[in-house]
Amino acid sequence: xxxxxxxxxxxxxxxxxxxxxxxxxxxxxxxxxxxxxxxxxxxxxxxxxxxxxxxxxxxxxxxxxxxxxxxxxxxxxxxxxxxxxxxxxxxxxxxxxxxxxxxxxxxxxxxxxxxxxxxxxxxxxxxxxxxxxxxxxxxxxxxxxxxxxxxxxxxxxxxxx
Amino acid sequence: xxxxxxxxxxxxxxxxxxxxxxxxxxxxxxxxxxxxxxxxxxxxxxxxxxxxxxxxxxxxxxxxxxxxxxxxxxxxxxxxxxxxxxxxxxxxxxxxxxxxxxxxxxxxxxxxxxxxxxxxxxxxxxxxxxxxxxxxxxxxxxxxxxxxxxxxxxxxxxxxxxxxxxxxxxxxxxxxxxxxxxxxxxxxxxxxxxxxxxxxxxxxxxxxxxxxxxxxxxxxxxxxxxxxxxxxxxxxxxxxxxxxxxxxxxxxxxxxxxxxxxxxxxxxxxxxxxxxxxxxxxxxxxxxxxxxxxxxxxxxxxxxxxxxxxxxxxxxxxxxxxxxxxxxxxxxxxxxxxxxxxxxxxxxxxxxxxxxxxxxxxxxxxxxxxxxxxxxxxxxxxxxxxxxxxxxxxxxxxxxxxxxxxxxxxxxxxxxxxxxxxxxxxxxxxxxxxxxxxxxxxxxxxxxxxxxxxxxxxxxxxxxxx
Numbered sequence: 001x002x003x004x005x006x007x008x009x010x011x012x013x014x015x016x017x018x019x020x021x022x023x024x025x026x027x028x029x030x031x032x033x034x035x036x037x038x039x040x041x042x043x044x045x046x047x048x049x050x051x052x053x054x055x056x057x058x059x060x061x062x063x064x065x066x067x068x069x070x071x072x073x074x075x076x077x078x079x080x081x082x083x084x085x086x087x088x089x090x091x092x093x094x095x096x097x098x099x100x101x102x103x104x105x106x107x108x109x110x111x112x113x114x115x116x117x118x119x120x121x122x123x124x125x126x127x128x129x130x131x132x133x134x135x136x137x138x139x140x141x142x143x144x145x146x147x148x149x150x151x152x153x154x155x156x157x158x159x160x161x
Numbered sequence: 162x163x164x165x166x167x168x169x170x171x172x173x174x175x176x177x178x179x180x181x182x183x184x185x186x187x188x189x190x191x192x193x194x195x196x197x198x199x200x201x202x203x204x205x206x207x208x209x210x211x212x213x214x215x216x217x218x219x220x221x222x223x224x225x226x227x228x229x230x231x232x233x234x235x236x237x238x239x240x241x242x243x244x245x246x247x248x249x250x251x252x253x254x255x256x257x258x259x260x261x262x263x264x265x266x267x268x269x270x271x272x273x274x275x276x277x278x279x280x281x282x283x284x285x286x287x288x289x290x291x292x293x294x295x296x297x298x299x300x301x302x303x304x305x306x307x308x309x310x311x312x313x314x315x316x317x318x319x320x321x322x323x324x325x326x327x328x329x330x331x332x333x334x335x336x337x338x339x340x341x342x343x344x345x346x347x348x349x350x351x352x353x354x355x356x357x358x359x360x361x362x363x364x365x366x367x368x369x370x371x372x373x374x375x376x377x378x379x380x381x382x383x384x385x386x387x388x389x390x391x392x393x394x395x396x397x398x399x400x401x402x403x404x405x406x407x408x409x410x411x412x413x414x415x416x417x418x419x420x421x422x423x424x425x426x427x428x429x430x431x432x433x434x435x436x437x438x439x440x441x442x443x444x445x446x447x448x449x450x451x452x453x454x455x456x457x458x459x460x461x462x463x464x465x466x467x468x469x470x471x472x473x474x475x476x477x478x479x480x481x482x483x484x485x486x487x488x489x490x491x492x493x494x495x496x497x498x499x500x501x502x503x504x505x506x507x508x509x510x511x512x513x514x515x516x517x518x519x520x521x522x523x524x525x526x527x528x529x530x531x532x533x534x535x536x537x538x539x540x541x542x543x544x545x546x547x548x549x550x551x552x553x554x555x556x557x558x559x560x561x562x563x564x565x566x567x568x569x570x571x572x573x574x575x576x577x578x579x580x581x582x583x584x585x586x587x588x589x590x591x592x593x594x595x596x597x598x599x600x601x602x603x604x605x606x607x608x609x610x611x612x613x614x615x616x617x618x619x620x621x622x623x624x625x626x627x
Contacts (some may be wrong), residue, residue: 023405113439131452131453132433
């Protein structure tokens with residue numbers, strides 16, 4: 001009797017211990033909880049080889065959510081500035097030129113490193129990605145800014161809405 | 162048999178007609194007593210240690226407020242300088258450290274904190290958010306409360322310590338169950354004396370027994386609560402329990418306790434590279450053109466927009482696919498939040514509030530704030546302190562009881578009965594062993610030691626009354 005009880009005890013415990021040990025959170029566990037539908041943006045930036053104070057370049061942003069283009073977003077605002085702070089187009093609303101595609105037109109009168117930032121919101125979700133682009137060539141100062149790792153003469157934070 | 166558990170021989174000399182039945186009852190009682198006895202002697206020192214460190218850690222908020230007042234307090238001014246500027250100031254002073262976290266501070270009079278890490282250690286740099294000046298640096302290793310927590314959670318012995326604490330917690334449950342059985346009044350008309358109230362005038366022996374058993378009963382519920390709310394923290398049982406709960410959709414959402422945070426949904430080719438090594442201007446344009454990480458200032462404003470508790474901390478991603486994580490663990494579990502933000506766009510990839518936890522997760526989270534004494538403020542702290550002091554009293558009085566009753570030779574343990582007569586007790590042990598595998602493992606060890614060593618060495622056998 002004693003032997004068999006003890007045998008049962010030992011084998012039962014080994015089974016449960018090994019069964020429990022090494023149990024980890026599975027990769028699809030998140031699906032059981034609140035799932036977010038983040039917005040994302042696909043930028044369209046013109047390739048500009050030479051600075052030009054006359055020509056209007058079109059900057060576009062296609063807004064995505066749940067693998068669908070987002071039409072009639074709550075707002076889509078653009079801002080563009082030069083890294084060295086010598087040029088700045090402050091935040092302004094973009095036009096929905098195609099369904100889900102928002103754009104503005106701007107001139108690029110100086111060569112060097114630029115930033116474009118999109119502030120967009122739809123269905124309570126909000127994003128504000130920033131993209132780096134170059135008109136013509138980088139200056140020595142631009143390179144220093146890039147290597148500094150910091151983002152100088154930054155865009156505006158958050159949103160005024 | 163006037164007093165329970167005082168003299169087993171009295172039980173056995175009672176009337177013949179009930180003898181067999183009484184033997185079995187007495188044998189069962191003796192078994193319980195024996196287990197309670199050995200488990201108590203082995204684990205009481207650890208329980209005292211847990212209760213002492215727990216009592217101190219309960220008052221962590223007050224203690225740290227006094228200790229670190231010079232780091233915490235700032236004089237509010239009109240304009241704050243940006244989070245980016247604050248972090249850049251820290252970067253300039255600690256060029257070799259990586260910045261891992263930023264905490265803006267929950268009130269206007271609170272400094273902001275930048276967490277830095279080097280290969281050797283990590284520390285917190287406190288900054289005046291109005292001037293950008295560094296107030297001071299506090300190494301994690303120098304935080305007294307971290308040491309107290311380390312003793313409480315792992316005896317300062319890493320994983321082995323963690324397992325020992327877990328074992329102590331599990332065995333404390335065995336002590337509670339067996340103790341309750343020994344305490345339970347077996348004579349119906351006995352009244353409350355010696356059960357709910359200690360008997361003061363019936364001699365030292367009785368008073369010593371009551372000094373252990375009566376307060377033990379009073380703190381039982383609180384002690385069990387502290388054990389059960391502490392167990393989900395443990396490295397073995399807790400980690401597995403939490404993983405199972407999370408996988409079933411019942412626990413914490415992934416990344417809060419176990420499991421991975423989401424990743425920033427960006428392809429590497431879309432991310433701007435930093436031309437660190439390049440000294441000439443012919444950096445490939447396509448490498449530089451791309452997305453840049455959102456600034457900390459953006460993240461701070463998103464956090465406010467999302468309604469994070471003002472005590473939130475921002476964890477800064479360390480690789481291109483990482484996310485910014487906003488997390489807040491304020492005093493009340495209901496205000497907890499963890500939000501993962503895309504490193505580049507600031508998009509909310511996952512937003513986990515208390516309401517999004519599964520039922521088990523909610524219970525565990527609430528258990529944690531109650532265990533730490535923060536959920537209901539000072540009342541919570543005082544009740545928990547009373548339980549801790551009670552545990553110390555019970556452990557010490559139990560030890561004292563043994564010292565006083567112990568015969569000159571031997572341990573003084575009740576004799577172990579044959580296994581046959583206690584099959585119910587063995588069944589309970591098996592269940593406990595299955596629920597808490599560490600208890601099970603220790604049971605196997607106890608049995609092996611008993612079987613291989615103690616039963617074969619007559620001196621030991623006599624000493625332990627096996």
